Amino acid sequence: MTDRVFNFNAGPGTLPEVALAQAAKDIVNYQNKGLGIMEMSHRSKEFMAIADQTEALLRELMAIPDSYRVLFLQGGASSQFFMVPMNLLAGDAKATYLDTGTWSTKAIKEARQFGTIDVAYSGKAENYRRIPQPDAYQIDDDSSYLYLVSNNTIFGTQFAAFPNSSKMLIADMSSDILSRPIEVGSFGLIFAGAQKNLGPAGVTIVVIREDLLDRAPDSVPTMLRYKTHAEKGSMFNTPPCFAIYVVGEVLKWLKAQxxxxxxxxxxxxxxxxxxxxxxxxxxxxxxxxxxxxxxxxxxxxxxxxxxxxxxxxxxxxxxxxxxxxxxxxxxxxxxxxxxxxxxxxxxxxxxxxxxxxxxxx
Incomplete structure (x- = not known):
């Protein structure tokens, strides 16, 4: 490609040129099938192979254990702000949140509709200039999980290391997923919007420990239950097919690098x-x-x-x-x-x- 600018936008971000070039071909005629990738049935063997390969690549690159499910969801990372507590908190349950910027602030607001939320640390007074050290906050014994945002796009901060906590970790990794090795087994759930490091806007990746799928109260609507999408291989309804396809192309590039x-x-x-x-x-x-x-x-x-x-x-x-x-x-x-x-x-x-x-x- 020629005459491309350097894209410093916070999102959507730069995509690999090789992935864009392949998508440009496949959007018109995928593997000489006579139809483009966006016209293809999500139930077809061709698209099912794309989805399976994309998941397999993600599992390989992140070293995701077999005890975790990978979901391709819609609604953006912002939908996870309420889906996480909706599925993982019930009744008078409590969760602990670290407020390190705009996206954690939004998540806290949503979570308070579903349980008791303890904000153990907030960097608001300093305009979110730092990530808290472990001794800067305490986690209540009855807290169900510890929620954090691994990288803060607006304020330019990032957890260099994740808390070593006995509590289950939940992480929004929308802006730094696959940018460095992590130990997936340290987390109960990881989610990430695709439009920074993974692909175009339209698909959100959720990596969830399998035993958490049964935590959702009966009152949670069908479409908002993680178990619904896990049981149907992210095909309960028509998924964001093109976005999933591009994620697969980006993962191929990442592996080749x-x-x-x-x-x-x-x-x-x-x-x-x-x-x-x-x-x-x-x-x-x-x-x-x-x-x-x-x-x-x-x-x-x-x-x-x-x-x-x-x-x-x-x-x-x-x-x-x-x-x-x-x-x-x-x-x-x-x-x-x-x-x-x-x-x-x-x-x-x-x-x-x-x-x-x-x-x-």
Missing amino acids: GGVPAMAERNEEKARLLYQLIDSSDYYRGHAEPDSRSRMNVAFNLPTADLESKFVAEATAQGMIGLKGHRSVGGCRASIYNAFPLDGVRRLVAFMEEFAGANPA
Whole structure:
């Protein structure tokens, strides 16, 4: 492909060019079947093979144990904010949440409709600049699970290590799934919207421990029960077929790159280059505390808001789009998900150096 820009948007994010090229062919004529991938019956043997292969690749790349089910759901990650407590809390049950940003705040609001929610830690007073250390909060003995967001796109923070808790962990990994190795067996449930590291918007991945499928109270509607989708292989109703297909193509690419360990090394190098530039200059200021920094979303400020606007405009003119920061933080944000190329980060670093020299504060 030619004339592609560097996409620093927080989502949807950059996808591998090889996956896009294959999708461009298959959207018109899948494997010379005479119809496109979006026209194909989800019950056909061709699509069932796609879904099976996509799940198998995800299981392989994440080392998902056999005791976990993989679901391909609709409704976005935001639907999981209520599906998790709806299925896993009942009656007077309690859960503990760590509030590290916008998405955990939204999840807490939804969860309170289904049980008692203890917010053991909140970074709101500091505008979510850090991830809590284990000694910064306590978990009640009667809590059913500990909920966290592994990476915070808006504030540029990330759990470098997950809590070593006796309580079941539930994690929203929408913005850093498959960016680094994790121990799936440490979690009861993991979910992730696809549009950062996995594929296009439209499908949400849920990895759930099998014994949790029977926890849902009888009052939970059929479509909102994890067990419904697990029993039907995510085919209870028509799934987001095209999105699942693209996830499969992205997973093929990821495997060819060396899998998750190789991706983690690449992501570390990309983030290192950006943070090194920020730390070596008084001109740029990172939002997150150093020990809480995200490898996926680098949030930073310039000396003034006017300079930030000029920075974003000039970067856009040079083919680097999506660098405007979220209104909660202001400034700039570079989202450098799995498929974002190292060359793009190098180009941004060079531009940042040039801009600082040409635009003194």
